[in-house]
Amino acid sequence: MSSANTDTRTRILMAALKLLEADDGSAVRMSDIAKEAGISRQAVYLHFPTRAELLVAATLYLDEIKDIDGRLAASRNAPDGTARLAAYIDAWGNYIPEIYGVARALLAMQATDEAAKLALAERMQAVRHGCAAVVQALGNDGILSPDHSAEQATDILWTMLSIRNWEQLTIECGWSQEAYIEKTKVLATACLVSDEN
């Protein structure tokens, strides 16, 4: 039946997420996921033809659970460009640690697997669209730095908000999540908002 089908599929995804959120995300094997889900390794392949597709499905499932769309959408209600920038950094920046385990596995896979690469690129493009909207709002307020075109400003914000940068600042440099958020707001403002005022 379709519901039992969905249950097993969901169990696999939950098992994958649980393991990916543990310390070493990239080392999760199909057999580990199967064991965690309480089914055979081959049964996993009945639901997901490849490891890459399982990981992609896991990220989509995670987005659904965490309601990333709703959280990012909240930043669209901010009254002006500056508030919108801050709200977007809050929403996305605080989302990163929740998806880091899965993202890390996907990030590692993209080096070798084309499917993983495309899936990740697609998801990152969604973030880029959010950045473009923020830049647009800054432009509408007339406070976008004249140093950059809208396109360049989007590239800059998108790069500042990359998962890799979050990883480097929090995990490698030891910044707290709060410090990361606050500093990123300050830096993004310094880079994108014109200072005459």
Next chain:
Amino acid sequence: MSSANTDTRTRILMAALKLLEADDGSAVRMSDIAKEAGISRQAVYLHFPTRAELLVAATLYLDEIKDIDGRLAASRNAPDGTARLAAYIDAWGNYIPEIYGVARALLAMQATDEAAKLALAERMQAVRHGCAAVVQALGNDGILSPDHSAEQATDILWTMLSIRNWEQLTIECGWSQEAYIEKTKVLATACLVSDEN
């Protein structure tokens, strides 16, 4: 003989670098390197016990060839903090594309291989030291932004100059190398240099 030994070892490293600089760096296998060097796969293992150690040796060899130390040292002669920041971004930023192939392979390996991870971390710490020196110079000139401690400023510059950011801006966003260098200078200045003056 020791010289013949060194010759073969060097041939292996040159072969590895040649392949790693080609399009898909992470897919270079031990057998590919052996073939390129004109020796058997097993002979490679006589010189390098693991793939990770070969890659690490390749980066060290590349640094030697490209004289990274000399190039980074040049920035130490800059007259003031601002010039030193610009010189450092010039030196390191223009070095990145030359080592990108090898760096990418090492970056991909660090997800699974502890040796690769440590080697890369060590090399990146060298860059971080350069960043710390630049921040120190800015501090001596009294123009370091009061928003950040010296440590934080170092973390920020180091993160801005990461290979991942170069990759995202030039390869994914399509910026030219010149644009990357110029923009990075502007952004680093906006983030680190206090604007009262």
Next chain:
DNA sequence: CATGTCAATTTACACAGTGTCAAGCAAAGG
């Protein structure tokens, strides 16, 4: 009740890539 279907199982296997091991060979140097 018989039949078909569908999920999942077990077992087995193909394949790629890393790393190990053993035997042998060719050249240089005492």
Next chain:
DNA sequence: CCTTTGCTTGACACTGTGTAAATTGACATG
């Protein structure tokens, strides 16, 4: 001439992914 050094060939173990075939158990429908 004999030993050492550097490399070769060939075989093999191991891990992890993905494929395939035969089987079981549940359940629904004629």
